Amino acid sequence: MAEQLATMRVDYARTDGLDVGDLADTWHEQLALWLDEAITDGVAEPNAMVLATTGEDGRPSSRTVLCKGLDARGVVFYTNYTSAKSHQLRATRYASATFPWYAQHRQVHVRGHVELVAAAENAAYWATRPRGSQLGAWASAQSVEVRDRRVLDDALEAATQRFAGAEEVPAPPHWGGWRIVPEQVEFWQGRHNRMHDRLRFEHDPHSRTWRIRRLAP
Known part of the structure; x- marks a missing residue:
């Protein structure tokens, strides 16, 4: 297995590049665009994202959840408020999430503080379940x-x-949504020879504006 793992790789030679001029005006519009393309291309569970949290002991945990809300305020997922992830979110108030669209050689990383979703939004989503x-x-x-x-x-x-x-089944009092309010949103596009494109929206809390940085792969 070690030998197999060492030789496993995919060359993203046929992947189009990603430059600043290709991006939408805002991070959430760009994320919505890529999500729509993943849906169109038939990606399995395109709204799945790997959620990473950290406990008070500094030890990280990760698991896959489903994104159920996306707008300028952030990305939303729903869970049990007494779960391990919720305990960690309450303790640190910070999280990151990654959308792993492997078939398209794409990833999106969202990082920021978290907040509870309002009761009215919880109720609206609960009704669709x-x-x-x-x-x-x-x-x-x-x-x-x-x-x-x-x-x-x-x-x-x-x-x-x-x-x-x-x-109708009422929503449990221990159930609801969390919103990751982004401070950084990185769009990653695989490229030939591992020279991938990484473009990151970063929020400046002082000016309340966003800037875009290109990062080395």
Whole structure:
């Protein structure tokens, strides 16, 4: 396996480059453009992003979540507020996320502080979720150790019975969204000979403006 890993590589020779003039006026418009292209190209779960958080002990954790909101304010995902990731976000108030569009030789890295999503936005998104996903949010005490799979199945059955007579399942009080409010958003485009294009939007908190930097690969 070590030998196989050493020789595994893809040369991005056919990939078009990325320059400042190719970018949209804002980071969120550019991200929306690339996300739309990933959808059009049939990328599997194009809104999946790898979320990285850090606990008070300084040790990082990462996992894949789904981006469910994108606008000038930031990128949004939803989760259990008692989960391990939420505990870390409350402790540090900072996170990063990476959209890994491997088939297109692209990545986007979003870094910034986090904030809770407003109740009205939570409710609007909750209403779009399939009933099964809503019941799952009630059934799972996310990140808590369980004895076996049957514990989870029993919890889901209990939630199903609890709301059997309800036309709509209400959102749990421990569930909602987090928004990453970007300070930096980097657009990465693979290029030949590993001379990749990296263009990063950076926010200046004093002037409240954005600038674009090109970074060496």
